[in-house]
Amino acid sequence: MAGISRRQFVRTLVGTVAVGLYGGLLAACAPGQQPSAAQQTPKPAEAAPTPKTKGVEAIPPTPVKVEVKPGQTLIEYWHNMGVGLSLDVHMKQIQMFEEKFPQYKVNPVYVPTQAGTQLSDKLLAAVTGGNPPDAARFDRFLVTSWAARGFLEELTDYAKRDGVTEDKFIKEGWLEATWKGKVYAVPFDTDLRALYYNKKHMEEAGLDPNKPPRTIEELDMMAEKCTKKEGAKYTRLGFIPWFKQGHIYTWGWVFGGEFYDRQANKFTASHPRIVKALEWMVSYAKKYQIDAIDSFAQAFGPNENDPFIAGLVTFVSDGDWMVANNLKYRKPEEKDIWDVVPYPQGPDNAPYPVTWGGGWSTVLPKGAKQKEPGWALAKFLGTDVAHIYAIETTHIPVYLPAYDELEKNKEKFDPRWIKFWPLRSNARFRPNIPAGQEAWSELSKARDLAIHFKGEPAALLKQVDEVVNRELAKYQ
């Protein structure tokens, strides 16, 4: 190599590689770039019953080329359902839409949602890049956050025109789809949570399987009796508050706390009863040793490996959709060994019963090119065929007329699912605030730190309030 020394060559090579790597880093941070493909993990709160492995959602269905006939309009629709029951039913809903509106053809595209948050960062990239789909399935508690930032099309006029109005939906479910009185989504479904329990485990522990815990104290006592250990390892844990749907929202509400002061527009995670709920969760981390619990929880998976279905836990906080999963994935001889009960009553005369709901919606991302067809699909999924999804996947409808269909078919349903229906009148919903995402993430972080003894619950929750309220202040 004439004219260049070995030193110069190596230096140039190192420099070039370094610049390339830096460039990649900085360029990746510019909006409009596609994010990494590696962001699929279990949902935190509103898992639809689609099979997933820990850390990654199920393998997406193979894209099929959609044939569009002359005169048909193709609707680009993004959803986040991998494989499984929910996807099958959802595709059935879409097929029904195409049959009712032959002028439309839908191209359903599987786009996984984000890690523990349900966010679709691909959708965010598509919106900022100016090329979003016509409609998208969207976690409803994030609608306000996205609407406040201008990422969603307003649907108020369409809703008024077609009679999609507040009185037809569970009130809080509808509220979640709005921001400052304007409509940004059509609610799709809701879901409610309760305490699942294994009657066989209770019997083995000398407890009456027909008397599930009515108070938190009883739950603590029963959990201890049902826990089993072999050597230093647990083979069964009676109950751990944060497994499955055990968010701070869950236990904060059960303990009688309130997360949001609407009048003052302040997030109130440091409410004394929420602090007490987190302290109670921490007491489990101490009593059963957090390292051993964490190791035990690594064995959990989806479907047959769900900790409750696999018999690894006796009591678990979970959602109504798990009724379908229990029916599907349990061995036939185990079909009657489990049941569901409202959450036990929290201390100090906390309200009872209490549950909380989430749910999905259909939105038109900002910049959607075909608004009318997108709206037609969103409306159809949220109203005309809402009962189909509810009935076949055991999700609670958010669309009130769908309950008429449910009532008509009551004898067809598993009685354990029916137990969820009346809970809707006691359901809390996450505050529909522009900082909903921050609230969720910060509460999850506070829980993680608290149960690993990285801070006092009161201080950690105060920190949550500071972060969320700072964000809220930007949207006064």
Added chain:
Amino acid sequence: MAAVTPAPHRRGPLWLRQLGLGLAFVSPWLVGLLAFRAYPIAASFWYSLHEFRGLGQMRFVGLENYWWMLTKDLDFWTGVSNTLVYTLMAVPTGIIAALTVAIALNVRLRGQPIYRTIYFLPVLVPDVALSIVWLQMFNPQYGLVNTIIEGLAKLVGLDIVGPGWLASEVWAKPTLVLMHLWLIGHPIVIYLAALQDVPQELLDAAAVDGANWLRRTLHITIPMITPAIFFQLITSLIGAMQIFSQPWVITGGTGQPAQSLLFYSMVLYRKGFQEFNMGLGTAMAWMLFIAISLFTYLLFKSSARWVYYGGAEERR
């Protein structure tokens, strides 16, 4: 040798024509560089000076995003400390492991190409797939690693419980380093090439002088391949400080347990793409750029003391 001063270029019509042709040939790459690298890099710096949600209007805030992350953002410091600890663990172990394996693979024996291929194969597995496999392997309850550890312990009469690996706040980062060691195929190839380049006559002369294999390795082989070590040091430092995919997949973006796997790039990604704070996200990217540049500069400065360029002329 007498120095020859090159004649100055005459920039006539031919030179211009050649320049035009040259630019035309490289234009596809140039356009790509400008559109997909240079522009986003420049734009990211511009965004870092603004409050910007990714869509809509930007509000100029000067250095506020930088000030905020340094003084108020707790996640920023969690990310910094986790990333530095990981880097300090992963970079030296990666170099030592790759060098050791390369030296072993440089020994002439039957089936040598097969062994080399085997060590390179893991590099071909995508990060995400690899993360899932290791997640299962390191499962503390039923994973292969603990099954082996606990099984071996039982053979010698010990009843022990294997580490919590990725489920344990203490073990999580070392586990990630172990996973990283699985991917040392690239540096092994570079070291092997460098090892082929070590002058045989030096090794022979040392052997004649009575130096054993260890002394020859320490005093001849390793000094001669320091440029390759330097190369791996720089690239693995940059890689370690940007670690993202594996912990993101493994923890679902949460960084749990106890935020022990919340690395800097994950915080950066969260700010930009989950909290819609592109201004802060890009400011964090630039802060990382500055930090990596500083470390790289220091390593370049130190290289004069320990990197030996055999063919280089001494500069005075």
